[in-house]
Amino acid sequence: MPEFDRNVLETLREPLEAGRITISRAALQADFPAACQLIAAMNPCPCGWRGDPGGRCRCTPEVAARYLRKLSGPLLDRIDIQLEIPALTAAELSARATVSGEATAPIAERVSAARERQLNRQGMTNRELGGRQVDELCRPDAAGEALLREAGERFGWSARAYYRVLKVARTIADLAGARMPSAAQIGEAIQYRRAFGSV
Numbered sequence: 001m002p003e004f005d006r007n008v009l010e011t012l013r014e015p016l017e018a019g020r021i022t023i024s025r026a027a028l029q030a031d032f033p034a035a036c037q038l039i040a041a042m043n044p045c046p047c048g049w050r051g052d053p054g055g056r057c058r059c060t061p062e063v064a065a066r067y068l069r070k071l072s073g074p075l076l077d078r079i080d081i082q083l084e085i086p087a088l089t090a091a092e093l094s095a096r097a098t099v100s101g102e103a104t105a106p107i108a109e110r111v112s113a114a115r116e117r118q119l120n121r122q123g124m125t126n127r128e129l130g131g132r133q134v135d136e137l138c139r140p141d142a143a144g145e146a147l148l149r150e151a152g153e154r155f156g157w158s159a160r161a162y163y164r165v166l167k168v169a170r171t172i173a174d175l176a177g178a179r180m181p182s183a184a185q186i187g188e189a190i191q192y193r194r195a196f197g198s199v
């Protein structure tokens with residue numbers, strides 16, 4: 001993702017927030033639907049080896065920091081799930097080949113049931129909920145509220161980030177068939193937004 005120019009990346013903010021994009025050329029302006037699911041990946045530094053225990057990264061800390069800064073705070077704010085995935089060693093890779101995870105079909109069924117639940121309850125997906133609907137449909141209990149407050153202060157979340165975490169928690173609760181997100185489900189949603197917590 002950081003291989004794109006920063007101003008190109010910034011244009012993603014509008015579709016990610018509004019699900020539409022407005023293009024202005026001279027006297028003409030056109031509005032297009034642009035609701036999308038953005039899936040992006042990046043390396044931790046230009047050479048890709050930062051954090052490698054073998055010490056293969058040759059980037060200075062400044063070069064690595066400049067690379068990460070290509071993604072602005074407001075853009076990261078609009079990306080709901082941000083995960084850091086460490087590279088596996090060759091030994092870990094071959095060990096994993098023998099571990100069988102859950103098959104795709106039952107997962108797909110669970111996702112489609114969760115989506116159905118959202119449409120039945122509110123006529124739209126959780127992503128599209130407005131602030132007032134989030135307050136009503138994603139009410140955390142006291143323990144969940146405390147977790148949110150603590151994470152929000154620690155990571156300096158905007159109101160947007162706060163609401164987006166609640167919507168992710170609402171989706172996790174829907175996957176589990178729960179009426180309201182539990183503190184554990186809020187905690188899970190918070191974990192998904194921590195990769196850039198310190199940037």
Ligand SMILES: [Zn+2]
Nearest residue numbers: 045047057059
């Ligand atoms: Zn590097």
